[in-house]
Amino acid sequence: MNDNAKQIALHTQAMIEAGRMFHSRGWVPATGGNFSVKLSSDQVLITASGWHKGELAADGFLVAGLDGKPLDATRKASYETLLHMQLYQHDSKIGAALHTHSIANTVLSRRHSKIRLAGYELLKLLPGINTHDAEVSVPVFANDQDIARLAAHVDEHMKQHPETPAYLIAGHGLYAWGANVAQARHRVEALEFMFECELWSEKK
């Protein structure tokens, strides 16, 4: 196995494990969710469309260019590929992106136009934050089946608000990212925890 194949195998395994864990937590029901890792400045390893994310295997991934087109034209990349590509094009430090469909993120994103998270210790998992005494705003975008249009909308917001730590799509799910799968996964876990806390607080 050459170095490139070894790297792909490691990234694949990290995403398979994230999928199993997310499914065990109820964050990627049915075939919801998608995951990716940037392999180089112009190639991304991304989940194929329609796979159950708790049951991913090596052939559940494919390599695509930053334009979202699979290198092997016979494979179908995630329906939401362009949302991943927007992140990699927006910030070269982003190395992995993970998308979940949890109950908490779905309910909150249907109720609010942004989610304010303040005073949580787990905020320290988010970029640039080193104290619980902080506040972040997670934007909520209207869902759109035109993913190119949705990606352009996200991009416009992120250019105006480069501190955006993650985002939600209304009634749909969360997009979070990091330098690698481990960091993106920690951020998903922290955000899903804080969203559950917010949902519990609203029930009181």
Ligand SMILES: CSCCC(=O)C(=O)COP(=O)(O)O
């Ligand atoms: C079956 S859920 C609808 C599509 C979606 O929101 C999703 O996250 C999964 O789509 P993919 O094409 O990446 O499997």
Ligand SMILES: [Zn+2]
């Ligand atoms: Zn989705």
